[in-house]
Amino acid sequence: MKPSLPPFLEFFSGIGAFAAAAPGLATVVQPFDQDALCNETYQLNFHNSPSPQNLSSPRIRLKGKPGEVSLHMSPPCQPYTKKGKGLDVDDPRARAFLNIVGLLPSIRPRHFLLENVPPFQDSESRMRLLDTLDSLQMDVAEVLLCPTQLGIPNRRQRYFLLASTQPLGPQSPLPQVGYPLKEYLDPKPDPALFVSPEFEEKHRFGLDVVTLPSSPDAKQQPLAVFGSSYGHAVARAGSYLRTEDGHLRRFSPKEILRLLHFPNTFHFPQSMRQTIRYRLAGNSMNVAVVRYLLQWLLGEG
Numbered sequence: 001m002k003p004s005l006p007p008f009l010e011f012f013s014g015i016g017a018f019a020a021a022a023p024g025l026a027t028v029v030q031p032f033d034q035d036a037l038c039n040e041t042y043q044l045n046f047h048n049s050p051s052p053q054n055l056s057s058p059r060i061r062l063k064g065k066p067g068e069v070s071l072h073m074s075p076p077c078q079p080y081t082k083k084g085k086g087l088d089v090d091d092p093r094a095r096a097f098l099n100i101v102g103l104l105p106s107i108r109p110r111h112f113l114l115e116n117v118p119p120f121q122d123s124e125s126r127m128r129l130l131d132t133l134d135s136l137q138m139d140v141a142e143v144l145l146c147p148t149q150l151g152i153p154n155r156r157q158r159y160f161l162l163a164s165t166q167p168l169g170p171q172s173p174l175p176q177v178g179y180p181l182k183e184y185l186d187p188k189p190d191p192a193l194f195v196s197p198e199f200e201e202k203h204r205f206g207l208d209v210v211t212l213p214s215s216p217d218a219k220q221q222p223l224a225v226f227g228s229s230y231g232h233a234v235a236r237a238g239s240y241l242r243t244e245d246g247h248l249r250r251f252s253p254k255e256i257l258r259l260l261h262f263p264n265t266f267h268f269p270q271s272m273r274q275t276i277r278y279r280l281a282g283n284s285m286n287v288a289v290v291r292y293l294l295q296w297l298l299g300e301g
């Protein structure tokens, strides 16, 4: 009989990229997120209701016995970005992360996986986390990974930290799971995604425009990051697509989810507004990257 899958707590669960990466490798026993719209989407897709607790609170009710659960977290990145002023541990948005770091000695996770933006690697927050993992005698590996390294035409470099009570094996070769951009696109794009020639003229210096390669052998230019403001901010929020007949359009939330390698069955609540869909997808993680890291973490690579 196959042994049961390792149970995980999923902190800052958002729309559930970790849960989407977990099948066959791990089971999520308790997701947590304070955002009701994230939680509605998570419940719809994973049939598990995230706990809506504020993770800055000193009283977090946890399922699972100390020493028996594992833990994933992708805490807010604003404390580490220039746009978020880079206040690190002094940013109130880092409180929930620091609170969970403080709980680690009582949770004693078997395995641990953290995701954040690359500047996290120079932060005081990281130092505090490393000190705690060291006190728990966990083996640690850190890596910067971008979906383009797995052949996915989407730039989204992120920092990951893996820690385990077991020695972590060496990093295995990256699987090439991506395919040409054209195959991620909606067969019949929504006409509302197209922008007018006036819009294009007005913003011509601020737009990142991606063109489909002219032949199957031509190299695809990787896409820019899709940020959470895509769909309402114009410049530097994400790429636009030049279609084969010369028109310019945004990518749809569904296309962004495909580029993040969410399963095809994943969907947003029907009544959810487009700007919210962009925000939630823009805050999420690449499922294929997380699955690769989870395999490494659990020694299944």
Ligand SMILES: C[S@@+](CC[C@H](N)C(=O)[O-])C[C@H]1O[C@@H](n2cnc3c(N)ncnc32)[C@H](O)[C@@H]1O
Pocket (backbone or CB within 6 Å): 012, 013, 014, 015, 016, 017, 018, 032, 033, 034, 035, 038, 053, 054, 055, 056, 074, 075, 076, 077, 096, 280, 283, 284, 285
């Ligand atoms: C970077 S996103 C994580 C996205 C997630 N990994 C996904 O796959 O969608 C951070 C998440 O943390 C949640 N969050 C931020 N501060 C929180 C807090 N104090 N308590 C609980 N959740 C919080 C936000 O609602 C957001 O969904």
